[in-house]
Amino acid sequence: MSEKPTILAELEHTQQKALALLAEIQDEEPLQAWKREYLGKSSSVMSAFSSIGQQPKEFRPLVGQVANQVKQALEAALEDRARIVTEAALTRKIADDRVDVTLPGRQPLTGGLHPQTLVLRRIFAIFAEMGFQVYRSRDVESDEYNFELLNIPAHHPARDMWDTFHIDQPGVVLRTHTSPGQIRVMREQAPNPIRVILPGMCYRYEQISSRSEIQFNQVEVLAVGKNITFGDMKGTLNGFVRRLFNADVRTRLRPSYFPFTEPSAEMDVECFVCGGKGCSVCKGSGWLEIMGCGIVHPTVLKNGGYDPEAYSGFAAGMGPERISMLLHKIEDIRYFWGNDARFLEQF
């Protein structure tokens, strides 16, 4: 019987040494170096396999067995160690990986709608739920539709209420209000009931200032039917303003004059900012003027094709720019058509 080959002791020694070294390893790079050293092609463990043939015959199985055990032990230890090293590396990486959260974010390209599209949609939506549909009509109007048919004959004192832009064609004006649409929709619908809102751009001859514009939106409301009352007008308009301002605001009606309605009224809303206590928005009065309204004048009904003995209706008109100005504390009406990106981007 031959001596036990030295290789067996060497393998044992190698295993002890390798495991001891492995236990010290913290990083990926020495780990790979260790792997090359102890499990690489030219490592002593791998060489042990190729040296089996040179071992005494009776020990060959033993050497193979031991070499295999050593190899498996090393591989298992490597796997464990690798897991620890990777985990530690990740922990370190996370610990080191920080951003300055106060740096500004990268702005994506955000588009947006014009504030007046937004406020008109808000108005449309509230009225739509009450059965009012949108009816649009032309900007350049005949004197007949803009005035005559609305009970405003030529030279009538009521004409002083509108400073009109005239066109170089006789009898043609830029509409001073959306009311000509009342006649147009009535003539299309008579004798059916009507519930419409009439939005559109209107024009008045004025000096442009922070409070007045030559071009402005208006939204008119028109309901015509057989049983429509002043009380219905109050109910409808109160419902509208409560929803518009998201508050259970009080309103009041003051007598006013419009040639196309009678009785006519101005609607004031209790200031939604201060609740009526007086503030800069309502200029201390507690009230905000919000729209004009009234019962459709019999002459207008007749001109629209409705028998004023059998039909009645109400109309109201409001300025969406004024509403936006109140809602968003806009102090200069010229911002709307100025289209400065710095203003538009705030909506």
Place this chain on the structure above:
Amino acid sequence: MKIPLSWLKDYIDIDLSLEELARTLTMVGLEVEEISVIGLPLPENSGRQEFKFTGLAWDPEKFIVAQINEVMPHPDADRLTLCRLYDGSQEWVVLTGAPNLFPYKGMGTLEQPLKVAYAREGAILYDGHKPGYELSKLKRTKIRGVESFSMVCSEKELGISDEHEGVIILDPDAPTGTALVDYMGDAVFEVSILPNMIRDASMVGVARELSAVTGKPLKIPSRKATSTGPRIDDLAAIEINDPNLNPRFVLGLVQGLEPKPSPYWVQRRLRLAGMRPINSIVDATNYVMLETGEPLHAFDYDVLVQRAGGKAPTIITRAADPGETLTTLDDVERSLDQHTILVCDTAGPLSLAGIMGGLESEVTETTRNVLLEGASWNFINVRRTSSRLHLNSEAGYRFGRGVHPALASWAVDLGLERMAAWSGGTIAQELVDNYPQPPFDPLVSISVQDVERKLGVTIPAQQIAVILTRLEFVCKVDGDIVQAQTPPHRLDIGEGVIGKADLMEEIARIYSYNNIPETNLADELPPQRNNLELANEEKIKDILAGLGLQEVITYRLTSIERETRAYLQGQSLDPENYVRLLNPIAPERSVMRQSLLASVLEILEKNARIREHLAFFEIGAEFIYEQKNSLPMEPRKLVIGMSGKRSNPSWDLQTSGNLDFFDLKGVLDAMLQKIHLQDVSFQPAKHPSLHPGKCAQISVNNTMIGVFGEIHPRVKQNYDFLTPAVYIAEIDLEALLPLIPLRFETSPVSVFPPVLEDIALIVEETIPADKVEALIRQTGGKLLADVRLFDVYRGDRIGAGKKSLAYSLTYQALNHTIESAESTALRNKIVRRLEREIGAVLRDN
């Protein structure tokens, strides 16, 4: 209209606070804009101020009615006087510099003491020497060796007017020792008069509304003085040429009067009401106008007699002859037209009827006999004349809105009485009254049911009658019906159904709008339909905003010059087609826009200084007059404008380059896809604003819907752009909107894996890319799920005049996994087709 409270109280008892009164007036249709307090206490300021109050309260302890018993010279100063003044409890010596006290200097004890407004030490009043109204506290001081601690006040110091020439000399019956506020404390209500309530441009009118709403009786003034003079018929006559122009003309006569300053209370009321006192004759006409609403005019009777050659004058009213002239009392020669109504005598025109008197016959210091006119005029003629001559007067304001002829005799009577009372003289007996055309004062019947139907509230017939009676309608109640006779001071009540509406307003106003209950619409709901055009416009707006574009809304008023900038020279819009304003506010806003494109370019230009990335759009109308003598066309357009950097600047981002043609095209592609348009194609096109090589038209199903491209460099030169290039799309919504499908269908999503493959093809430069893609898609059929161009190469490696297009192809089937044999076969088929039809060569590398 300025309403002094003290004056209003002549016609109605008022027990409301100033705020309650302001609210009551406002809620009856007489909106109070401001209240100026003249001595009365200001309401407590508790944060909310429903009405704007200004003015000065007079402390009752510090401001007293006093009397000056003697005006003595100052020992050292000629321009100062020392007054022996009695304040009801004690006599003081008070220093003044008032020139209107000089005449009394050295007269010893005055037989009739002068009543004055006396301010004691510590009184807070306006500083009369400073411009504007600055409060100051009266302090003890020494002036030229004389101690001064109190003063006699001017109107300015008390806040009555800006008069500071002298001190106020009150009427002799002012009670010495009374607090000044109790004697003449006042408040002036600035009321805006609605166009249909011109009857309330008068104290009596306002009092009538208050009476209606408070139920307190209205005290209508009437003439009490008797006539002691000769009969007027022998002294004046009237000829009315056209009763349509002049339905009534009334004359009265006062003889032997003498113009002088009116009593102080008259002057004060006129000033508070916003008119300047002139003399006791003119003041009487103005006073009665403010009182009744009927403007009066005083002629110097002797001038008329002289013009009539010593005979009794005849007043003639007629339309002016074109070219006729008259010098009005403001010493301006006015040239007249046929719409002007003239008051004439046999020698020619005397005054502009209803607007302004003539210079020659006006009342002067030497006038001793006054012929007083009260008339009514056709309001349209008065309006035309005042607006043509830009002549605004208190008379024209009232007559231009319609004054009932019935007021004329009432007002002339009151005027005669006040004139005689303030200027002396005797009133001639009777009036000359020519009344050829009394207006028809309608009788309107209105029922409880009428009111219910229009107002939605049940008001008993008796209550309706009470309301109308308080407004001086004469009412008869018959069951549920009220018959109301229009009172003879109103021209705004119509007949029949219109009269009913007119009464409805009166009833609602006095009943109070706020007492009408709020109800919900219960009437039949009209058929509900969509406004598809609007819905689609709004959808497009949402899509574009979602693609990162900002909506703008621009002025529709512009100028031809501004729009010409947006087009190549010689290719601008037809100037004949503009909607031109007759009365533009400024040259740069003188036409309606014909080009939304020009509007959007202006906004891009403006924002180019503010933002590096510009992407805007607008939807709106253009205005094109193709056929005059009708209304212009108002087609709606969508214009998109983009320029500058591709992204917003950021602190660490590499530059993303500038926007180009394909960024705009990408936006359009995405938009058209989101509105589900089929068969969209692009062809090179020409446009008068765009670069000829970078301009395309968009067609949907062979319908042209718009053009887009780069702004022509020569057009760009017309603007102040810092950005390298500007891109614009102009879409015709009238063409586009009808093409948007009401419905769209989706495609199923395959659960089988896709096969991806890239191919590069070399083709002639002239072959358009969309043709290559179309051929690929056509040949690939259903199995070719997607084709995406990912590279375009030109260069030496493929030879001149060629380009290489590299596509990424996705093969995918709905019902099986595509194997490589199947995809290879498909690819070969595609390549062969491209080789055959367009001579493409597969590029292999």
